[in-house]
Each structure stands twice: as structure tokens, then as C-alpha cells.
Amino acid sequence: MKSATHDDALQGRLPLYDDTSSGLDGRQRSETSPQLLVRQSWLQTRRLLIRWRHDAQTVILALVLPSMLLVAVNLVFGKPVSTVSGTSALYGSVPMAALMGAIFGSTAAGVNLMREREQGLLTRLWVLPIHRASGLLSRLTAEAVRIVATAVVVMCTGFVLGFRFKQGIAAAAAWVAVPAIFGVAFALLVTTTALYLANTVLAEATGMVVSLLFFFCTGFVPLAQYPSWIQPVVEHQPMSYAVEAMRGLAFGGPVVTPIVGTLLWSAGIVAVCTAPMVIRYRKASMR
Amino acid sequence: MTDWTGMRPNPSPIRQWWVLSVRVIAPSLRNGELLIAMSLSAVFTVSLYLPLKNLMAAFVHGSYAQYLIPVIALLAVYFSAMSAALRSSTDTVSGINRRFGSMPIAPMTPVAARMSGNLYRCATALATAILCGYLIGFRFYRSAEYTIGFCLLVMLIGFTLCFVGDLIGMVSKNPEAMTFILVLPAVILVMVSVGLQPADQFPGWLQPFVRNQPTSQFLYALRACAGDAGHSTAAVTTLNIAPALAWLAGMLVVAGPLYALAIWRRR
Amino acid sequence: MPTSEKTVIVSGISKSFGDVAALRDISFEVSRGEVLGLLGPNGAGKTTMVDVLSTLTRPDRGHARVAGHDVVSHPARVRRSIMLTGQQVAVDNLLTGHQNLMLFGQLQGLTQAAACARAAELIREFDLEDAANRRVETYSGGMRRRIDIACGLVVRPEVAFLDEPTTGLDPLSRQSIWDLVGRFKDAGITTLLTTQYLQEADALSDRIIVIDRGVVIAEGTAEQLKERTGSRYCEIVPKDSKELPAMAEALSSLLPYEKPTLASDRIVIPAPDGANTLMEALRRLDVANIGVADVALRRPSLDDVFIALTKKPATRAAGGSAAEVMP
Numbered sequence: 001m002k003s004a005t006h007d008d009a010l011q012g013r014l015p016l017y018d019d020t021s022s023g024l025d026g027r028q029r030s031e032t033s034p035q036l037l038v039r040q041s042w043l044q045t046r047r048l049l050i051r052w053r054h055d056a057q058t059v060i061l062a063l064v065l066p067s068m069l070l071v072a073v074n075l076v077f078g079k080p081v082s083t084v085s086g087t088s089a090l091y092g093s094v095p096m097a098a099l100m101g102a103i104f105g106s107t108a109a110g111v112n113l114m115r116e117r118e119q120g121l122l123t124r125l126w127v128l129p130i131h132r133a134s135g136l137l138s139r140l141t142a143e144a145v146r147i148v149a150t151a152v153v154v155m156c157t158g159f160v161l162g163f164r165f166k167q168g169i170a171a172a173a174a175w176v177a178v179p180a181i182f183g184v185a186f187a188l189l190v191t192t193t194a195l196y197l198a199n200t201v202l203a204e205a206t207g208m209v210v211s212l213l214f215f216f217c218t219g220f221v222p223l224a225q226y227p228s229w230i231q232p233v234v235e236h237q238p239m240s241y242a243v244e245a246m247r248g249l250a251f252g253g254p255v256v257t258p259i260v261g262t263l264l265w266s267a268g269i270v271a272v273c274t275a276p277m278v279i280r281y282r283k284a285s286m287r
Numbered sequence: 288m289t290d291w292t293g294m295r296p297n298p299s300p301i302r303q304w305w306v307l308s309v310r311v312i313a314p315s316l317r318n319g320e321l322l323i324a325m326s327l328s329a330v331f332t333v334s335l336y337l338p339l340k341n342l343m344a345a346f347v348h349g350s351y352a353q354y355l356i357p358v359i360a361l362l363a364v365y366f367s368a369m370s371a372a373l374r375s376s377t378d379t380v381s382g383i384n385r386r387f388g389s390m391p392i393a394p395m396t397p398v399a400a401r402m403s404g405n406l407y408r409c410a411t412a413l414a415t416a417i418l419c420g421y422l423i424g425f426r427f428y429r430s431a432e433y434t435i436g437f438c439l440l441v442m443l444i445g446f447t448l449c450f451v452g453d454l455i456g457m458v459s460k461n462p463e464a465m466t467f468i469l470v471l472p473a474v475i476l477v478m479v480s481v482g483l484q485p486a487d488q489f490p491g492w493l494q495p496f497v498r499n500q501p502t503s504q505f506l507y508a509l510r511a512c513a514g515d516a517g518h519s520t521a522a523v524t525t526l527n528i529a530p531a532l533a534w535l536a537g538m539l540v541v542a543g544p545l546y547a548l549a550i551w552r553r554r
Numbered sequence: 555m556p557t558s559e560k561t562v563i564v565s566g567i568s569k570s571f572g573d574v575a576a577l578r579d580i581s582f583e584v585s586r587g588e589v590l591g592l593l594g595p596n597g598a599g600k601t602t603m604v605d606v607l608s609t610l611t612r613p614d615r616g617h618a619r620v621a622g623h624d625v626v627s628h629p630a631r632v633r634r635s636i637m638l639t640g641q642q643v644a645v646d647n648l649l650t651g652h653q654n655l656m657l658f659g660q661l662q663g664l665t666q667a668a669a670c671a672r673a674a675e676l677i678r679e680f681d682l683e684d685a686a687n688r689r690v691e692t693y694s695g696g697m698r699r700r701i702d703i704a705c706g707l708v709v710r711p712e713v714a715f716l717d718e719p720t721t722g723l724d725p726l727s728r729q730s731i732w733d734l735v736g737r738f739k740d741a742g743i744t745t746l747l748t749t750q751y752l753q754e755a756d757a758l759s760d761r762i763i764v765i766d767r768g769v770v771i772a773e774g775t776a777e778q779l780k781e782r783t784g785s786r787y788c789e790i791v792p793k794d795s796k797e798l799p800a801m802a803e804a805l806s807s808l809l810p811y812e813k814p815t816l817a818s819d820r821i822v823i824p825a826p827d828g829a830n831t832l833m834e835a836l837r838r839l840d841v842a843n844i845g846v847a848d849v850a851l852r853r854p855s856l857d858d859v860f861i862a863l864t865k866k867p868a869t870r871a872a873g874g875s876a877a878e879v880m881p
Contacts, residue, residue, distance in 0.1 A: 031633070040661055044657075047649065050649055051646065065471045069471060076478045076479060076484070076488075080484065080488060120642045121644045124644035128658070130662075207466075212330065225339075287605050287611050
């Protein structure tokens, strides 16, 4: 390594960063300032997105698998469902594939969080002079980005299979927003669980919950086909609301009720999980 | 002064296999893995039967429960194969396989131990599937030997798939990606088969694949062994069973040497 | 800047985890630019002490000030002045070295341009030019430790906490980290160094604090601690081990009241006069015509200090060697 220059030694300094340089910005603001929160959360979100660039295989799989699921479901159940319901099954299966992609992928983020805790990276970031909420916020933002990307890929696959937006551009934009909202709420749930549970248990537990949501959802099989005693459960579970909202936005039919239902579920999950998540994140970062 | 460096006993392969098997099986009894495997079968049964019972009434003759349970058993076995891959991959990545490799343990012993654990899990999943089946109306309509044949066939399928899963896990470097990557192909293989609905419900161009893919062949054999209330299922002939067995044999013939190669390359 | 200024002041810190008292009423001070070594067996409380000072844990009782700010009431201000590296390397493994440096720089307030320039400068300083654009997970152990420390230096800290920084490194990498700590000193950065590697504490620290079971059991420079533990002694190895008794005879007059200690192949005699005793011993052996294969003047190593200080009292009386344990 190079040795310090004579001048620097006189000043008692290594050729280290000079505090008075104008390149330094924001150092003087307090750690809790909202501007810093936005900037620092964005920097950390970018870090998570850069990680994806370096791990291309997983990312591509995460984007492609929901589309493959869509194709399979359509091949298998497309005919029976459209025979029974009278309209194309795609208006249920495309939203469902988008939602599945959104929530299945949040397990990976949960596992990554636990690994970073083990590595000590969470601790390292906690000791930096950054806003205390920026870490969690960045993870949720990265999830939102992933979910929107997945929804768009699924949407394109849907187009190939015959899916169309019959309600206009604004409705199409809202269509993409629904899985984002529900997905981020679910990601919050998975993150909270990741801070409590062990590695493999998390993946399997999430898988099971997600599978149940999938099978008892109106996007899979029309509501009337379920035995009557279980129809209330199917009708009011969060994924059904999300699917119906997206069906209304793309094809037609009731929109307000299912959107309200989706928002209520998402808000409920957020309300229940936020406090435990923040507490556990803090505990996982500190010692 | 006592010799704290210990004695050098002569380990017997059977004993080693037993110790390693317990290592694999015992934790699952404690930490809920077993419970998860059992509830998987129950969850699949409920999740597939309830939504599809009415939908498929027009296309499937007779009881849908009778139609469905063989594929439930297969699904449970496929998931066991995936967790076999996960366990094998974790062992490789954590370095314990390397450690075993430097001890006087025959290379196949850890493999055999893992397979014991996998078979144990398959058996549990099968038993739960049959139990759930009984709850929704599934019955064995043929004589006892065919019932045993059903179970044996499921276990054989489980053995082969877990072996392949173990191999995949050993060469992969990423345990988490493992489950993620294997789930969807397994699910798709099950869906694009005669497991949930007859072949003629699929688009025409897809039907040859549906009829001839290994999952469907397994299902034809299993349904023949279980029989049907209306005796409308085909009788158990070599024509029904042979393709399934041929697929299994084929998989083992390909996977076996690959496995040996993987172990040899590690050394 | 005044060198007598205290950058770390610890006063009466206590911390328990459930029933276990990790720290019991610890007090010490560290001056600006000083390197303080924290020594102690596993579980002694060293890491807990570092956790308290880097705001990762709140103490149950007591006060601590780091860089002029209280760790409990103003943790955010403390965080602006410190850098922490733990036993594990804690950077993002999937990012490249350059990307990691940019991340830490921008998070601490540098603009993108400034962070980029700073990253390039640090990469040059730490000899990571070839690896800057490779993922950190592909780095060797020494390189990982260097990028770890570089990330802590993107913005100048006033206090650096190094928790076992050279564990698992090869001697060359270890030496480069030692050089770095030397440069911290020149730059006026206060360093708290935790280590199990006693030679490291000896070489790097201005002062050493020995902690055992949550309590400071010794404090001082390495020299002072060694003096405390025992005085110097000579080891002489004869060319022919059969001459040992003759050697003992020749040297016995050096010690009016004691026989020299005989090990299997050498003689150990106390050396109160240091080098003079050694010369006298050699002179006598020369007169007695006994060939000498090896001769050494030794003082207790820091290892001996450590063992002596942390040995349980019951075994202290039983142990016997040329080095006496001071009460």
C-alpha cells in the first residue's frame, strides 16, 4: 500500500476524505429528515436492484414462471371454465398469474433478508448514519418494482393468448396497480415472517398459504362451481377480490366492490404487520 | 494418562447407514417437517377436490374422488422429490458431503441414508393421501394384491424421482433456487396430464403429449390397480403397467451413471 | 488538534443479557489517535463493549461518549463519526467492490460524482484495482477484509472499531491490515481493536485492556503487562545434552539460593540483570568448556500474560515455571 505523503502527515491526516469539500451533501442534516429518507431508501433500493442484475438466472425465472403457469392453467382449465361461464377464462387466469408471480417471488426477498442478517450486513447498515426506516422501505420498494415487472410480463403473455383490455388505458394502468398494492402488502407479511422464522420453514409455509389462496379463488374456477358451503370463503378471500377487481378493469363488471375489498385486505395486513416488522428489523440489526 | 485421542473402531456400513438415516429422519419428527409433508397431501386433496368436483362432473364418469386420489399421491411424491433435491443441495453446499468423503464411509452410504429419509417421507405422504381419499369416497375396488401393487408402484415412483432429485441437488449450488425452480415444472407436469381431467378436454394438438407423458402413464397404471365402482377402469394388464415401469427403468438407467459420474468428479 | 483529547470515554458501563452479566462496571478512556487493544477470552464481553460504543446495544447502566456524543442520548451523532468492522466481512456479496464503495459513500451523503471519485481513490489505496469490477463473493479472504475496511473509510471516521480484523487471513494480508492500523494512528483516528491474536495486540496497541467475564482485570501498555507477569530469563541449550548436569554445576554459582530449572534439553535461569546475566553465564560455560547450541534472553510473552491473568485462581498456585506470577 502507498504511504502517506509528507504534507498529509504534517496535517496528521491520511489521504482520506476531506470533510470540508463541497462534494459532501446532506451530512449536516439530522438522521431523521424526510429528504434523507427518500434519498437513502432509493439508494438501498438501487442496491437490491443491482443485485438482481448480478443474479440474472433467478430474476429471469421469477419473471417467466408466472407466464408459464398462465399458459398451463389456460391449457388445462381454459375449455371447461369457458364452457361453464360463457366468457374466456383468461380474464380470471391472467390476473391470477400476475398475483401468483407477485407473491411467490416475495419469498426470495424474505430469504435474502435473513441471509443478510446472518452475514452482518443488516448490522453494518444500522451503524451507518442513515434514516432508521430506509432499510425496510427500500426492501418494500424493490418488491414493488419486481411485482410491476412481473405483472407486465404476464400481461404480455396474456395478449398472446387472447387477453384484451376492453375498458381503456386508465383501467389498464389501474389493472397493473392492483397486484402492486396487494403484492407489497403480502411482501410486508413475508418480511415480517422472515424475521421470525427459520429458512426452509418460511418457504414451505408461504408456499402452502399461496397454494390455498390460488385454489380457492374465483380466478381459478368460477364461484358457482364451488360447493355452496365454501363459497363465502372463496368470495371474500383477498386474492378473489384482487382477481375480480382486475377482471372488472379489463373486461367489465363490478369494479368498486372488489377494489374496496382488495384495499381493505391490504390495509389490514399492513396494519397488523407493520409494528412487529419494525420491531423485529431493529432487533435483527442490533444486538 | 488416558489416551484422549480415542480408539479406532471398525465401522460397519450398515451401522453408518443407520446413523446417517437417523440424522436425516429424526429432526423431521421434531421440527414439523413431517407434519408439513402430511398436511401437503391433505391440502392438495381439499384444494383440488372441492373446486373441481362440480366442474368436472360433465367430463369424468363416476366419482371424481376415485379419479383424483392417484394424482394426489403422485403430487405428494413429486414434492418429496423436491425436498430431496433441497436436502441434497444443502448438504453439498454446507460441505458436509466433503467431510463425509474424507471419512471411511462408502460413497453410496450418505446417498442411501438420504434415500431412506426420502422414502420415509414418500410413505408418509402416500398414507396420508389414501387416508384423505377414504374421507372423500376413494376406495380400493380390486383384490389385496392390486392394492399392494398400487402402494408399491407409488413407492417405486417415489424412489426414482427422489433419486433424480438427489442428483439434481448434488450438482446444483443454490439450495433456495432449487425449490423455486423445481416446483413449477412438477406442477405443470401434473396439470398437463390425465390427472385432473381426461385427455380429450385438452386442445387436440396437446393430446398426444398429455396421453404419453410419464405422469399420465403412472396414472393409468395406478387407476388400473385401484379399480372403480362401475368397473369401467381397464383391467390390470401388462399394457397398462408396462409403460409406467418402462419410464421408471429409463430414468434410473440414465440417472444411475450420471450419479456415479457426479460422485467420481467430486473426488 | 490536541492529542490529549479523549475521543472515547467509558464510565461505569454495565450490561446483562438475562442472567448473564456481559459487562460489569467497566470504565476506561481512549485518547485521540490512540490504538487500544481489547483482549479477553471468548465470552469475556469484548464484543458487547464494542456493540455498546457503536450504538448497537444500549447499556443497562453507565455512560459512554464517543467522539464527544453520548451513545444513548445521541446515537445518530455517534454513528456519523464511527466505522465498524465485525468478525465477518459485511458488504453486499453480489455487488462489485466499486458498487459497494459507491453505496456506502452515497448513503453517507456524498454526491454520485464525489462517491465515484472516492471509490476510485480507495480502490487504488487498497490495491483492489484488478478486482474492483468483480463481485465481492469472488474475492479472496484478504481482499474481502480490505474492501470491508475500505467501505468504512469512504467518509473519514473519528473512531474505528475493528473486531478481530485479521482472523483467518494469511500472514501477508495480516501485515497489510497492520500497516493500515499504523496509518490510522498517523491520521489521528482513534482505534479500538479487539483481537484474540496476542502478537497482534502487542504489535499494534498503544495500550491494552484485558477483560475477563465482564470486568477489566488489567490495563496498561504491553510492556507494563509483561513486567507485571514476570521477569526475564535465559534459555541455554547445550550442544550435547549429556553435558546438562555439568552445565548446571557451572551455572549454579550464579544463583546463591536456587538451583536452575532443568528441562529435557536446556537450562532455564532467571536473568535479573538481563543481558549481563546472559554474558556471565556464557563466560562461565566458556571457562568450563561446554559447547552451546542455542542461547536466548526471553521475557514472558503476552500469551503468558494472558494465561496468567485469566487462569482460574485455584490453578495459579499449582503452575510452576521460571516466570513468576505477581500477586
